[in-house]
Amino acid sequence: MIRTGRRAYTLGDLAALEGRALGTYRNRRMHQRQGHPQPVSSEGGRVLLYDVGQVDAWRAGRPVPPLPDTDDGADLLDAREAADVVGVSVKSWESCKSDAALAADVVLVRGQLLAADPVAGVEHWPRAVVQGWQAVRPGKGQGSGRPDGARDGVPRGELQPRIAALLAARADVTAADVSERLGIHPSSAQRVLKALRAQAVAAFLEERPAASSDDVAARLGYGIVTARAALDAARTASGTPLTTP
Incomplete structure (x- = not known):
C-alpha cells in the first residue's frame, strides 16, 4: 500500500534514476541489491512500486526511514489489499470495483519521472472508501448469485x-x-x-x-x-x- 502522504516510484523510475534501460535494470535485478528498500506494492502484485522517500534516502547513503505502521483512512490500497479488506478474492474484487461508489474514487498511481513510463497506472483505492463501501455493499453476505x-x-x-x-x-x-x-x-x-x-x-x-x-x-x-x-x-x-x- 501507499501510506498517507507518500509517493511511489515504479521500476521504470528506478531505472531512470540510475540511467539504465528498464530491461537492463530488471534483468540485472538491481532493485534487489542488498539494503535496497522493499516494494510497497502487495506481494504478488503485477507492478512493483517503491516508496519515494525510502529510495531517495537509500540512494543518498542515508538510513532508510521506516514507513508508518498504523492504518489511516487515506492509505492507498491496491487490488489485493482492497480485496483483503472486503474479504473477497482478487478475482471477485475485479467485479466489485465496477461499483460506481468505488469507480468514482479510484486513484491511478503512475511513475514519477518518465513521461512515457510503461506503467499506464496502477489502480488504488483509499482505505476509507473501501471500508465505507464494505459496510454498506449490496448483496453483502449473500455469496455468489441468487438461488x-x-x-x-x-x-x-x-x-x-x-x-x-x-x-x-x-x-x-x-x-x-x-x-x-x-x-x-x-x-x-x-x-x-x-x-x-x-x-x-x-x-x-x-x-x-x-x-x-x-x-x-x-x-x-x-x-x-x-x-x-x-x-x-x-x-x-x-x-x-x-x-x-
Missing part, C-alpha cells in the same frame, strides 16, 4: 438505475457480476442489462443508422458478441430488419 425462487434484494424500481451505474463504470459487466454485486437473480440482471444495452445502441443508431456490430463495439466498449446481440435487439425493437454482420 432459484429467491426474491431480488433490490426493489424493482431501483434495478435499472443501479445496473445502469454498474454498466457505466464497466461496459463489459456481466449478468453474473451484477447478480453478485446487487444480490439479485441472474435472470433479472440479464433482462435489465439487455434492455439497457439495446437502449444505448438505439441512441447510437440515431446518429449512425447503418452502424455495424463492429461500430457498436468500438463506440460502446462491448465485446463483439454482446454488441451483435444488442444491435439485433435494438433493430428488433425499432422494427428495422436485422443486418448484423
Whole structure:
C-alpha cells in the first residue's frame, strides 16, 4: 500500500534514476541489491512500486526511514489489499470495483519521472472508501448469485438505475457480476442489462443508422458478441430488419 502522504516510484523510475534501460535494470535485478528498500506494492502484485522517500534516502547513503505502521483512512490500497479488506478474492474484487461508489474514487498511481513510463497506472483505492463501501455493499453476505425462487434484494424500481451505474463504470459487466454485486437473480440482471444495452445502441443508431456490430463495439466498449446481440435487439425493437454482420 501507499501510506498517507507518500509517493511511489515504479521500476521504470528506478531505472531512470540510475540511467539504465528498464530491461537492463530488471534483468540485472538491481532493485534487489542488498539494503535496497522493499516494494510497497502487495506481494504478488503485477507492478512493483517503491516508496519515494525510502529510495531517495537509500540512494543518498542515508538510513532508510521506516514507513508508518498504523492504518489511516487515506492509505492507498491496491487490488489485493482492497480485496483483503472486503474479504473477497482478487478475482471477485475485479467485479466489485465496477461499483460506481468505488469507480468514482479510484486513484491511478503512475511513475514519477518518465513521461512515457510503461506503467499506464496502477489502480488504488483509499482505505476509507473501501471500508465505507464494505459496510454498506449490496448483496453483502449473500455469496455468489441468487438461488432459484429467491426474491431480488433490490426493489424493482431501483434495478435499472443501479445496473445502469454498474454498466457505466464497466461496459463489459456481466449478468453474473451484477447478480453478485446487487444480490439479485441472474435472470433479472440479464433482462435489465439487455434492455439497457439495446437502449444505448438505439441512441447510437440515431446518429449512425447503418452502424455495424463492429461500430457498436468500438463506440460502446462491448465485446463483439454482446454488441451483435444488442444491435439485433435494438433493430428488433425499432422494427428495422436485422443486418448484423
